[in-house]
Amino acid sequence: MKVLVLGANGRIARLVIERLLKDKNNSLLLYLKNTDRLSSYADDPRVQLVDGDVLDTDKLTKTIEANELDAVYSSVGGIDLAEQTESIIHSMDANGLKRLVFISASGAHHEIPGKFGQWNEEAIADYLPGFRKSAESLEGSDLNYTIIRPAWLTDKDEIDYELTGRNEAFKGTEVSRKSVADLVVKALSDPDEYSYKV
Template identity: 40%
Template sequence: MKKGLIIGATGSIGSAVRKMLLAKTDVQLTLYSRRASRLKLTVDRETAVAGSATDDDQLNQAIKGQDFVFVALSGDMNSFAAHIISAMERNGVQRLIFITTMGIYQEIPAWLGDSPEPYHNPILKSFRQAADRIEQSDLNYTIIRPGWYNNGPINYEITQKGEPFGGHDVSRGSIADYVVKLITEPTLDN
């Protein structure tokens, strides 16, 4: 049975991934959030940990013994990535699935709008720096670059780095579906 850590478990994407993992797998989950006390746990499958994505001691404790780490945060993504990668390396955890955003590789086609240079765009810069940091690590990673979230049906396409985006909006359920596939099919998109 796999053990996994969701960092950002109380956010909309973390919650969607959690719900789908509980429904479709037997993964034992550790839910990591600054607001972990808000979580109602499935007692036999989940543990909640209150912590910060920049607190090395808290991250070490949460990451130790996990088979994978899923990250869905907002904020200083580069700093979060640095702390999470370090904790994973210290604890010998190799599998990372990390949510960033569309546009970090200037892959947005003209019909969707401007595709600014990410290092000069204040919104994209931290996401791109996080992706660069992850790519430079020795981890087995998948960087997910969704467009705008909605609550629509599960319906998505995957674009690889270097390919133009094929769409814009994506449902939270679609992201969760893809994450579950990444966890249950170890050789998919890594």
């Protein structure tokens, strides 16, 4: 498959890139600000680097149009995540590209109970509105989405996680980036299993 990776220099994104490139049938379009940060991939024939901002909807739309893509993986974030998400939805819709795997955050649906939920709300209060608006926009779109809501991230060298659905109380407090990357790769590789999942 050919995957567009948005926010390709992110720590989870880098793990996903490594995993996807282990399969010789995969090719990647890495979209990020300042492609020099991923110059190690410049000579890989299965990798294209695009210097761009997701908020530049025209450029993102043209990038998707110029490539035959199977899926998009978004690892973007920030205070303006809702605006970035609208740009992604518009660019994909304009090109008839449907499959999106999207990194969100725990608490995006008010799904964390108890004191940890309260602490989480306070800890990422500036970012939660963007996560919540993004989830609302994605769920209201016609994209075939998988929205991943990881707990607090660690750099533990392990793959160990459990999934909770959209209407289930959130379980756990932390998860390794390797675990999140594992789920991203599974969701990209088996869209039927993970379609329209939050």
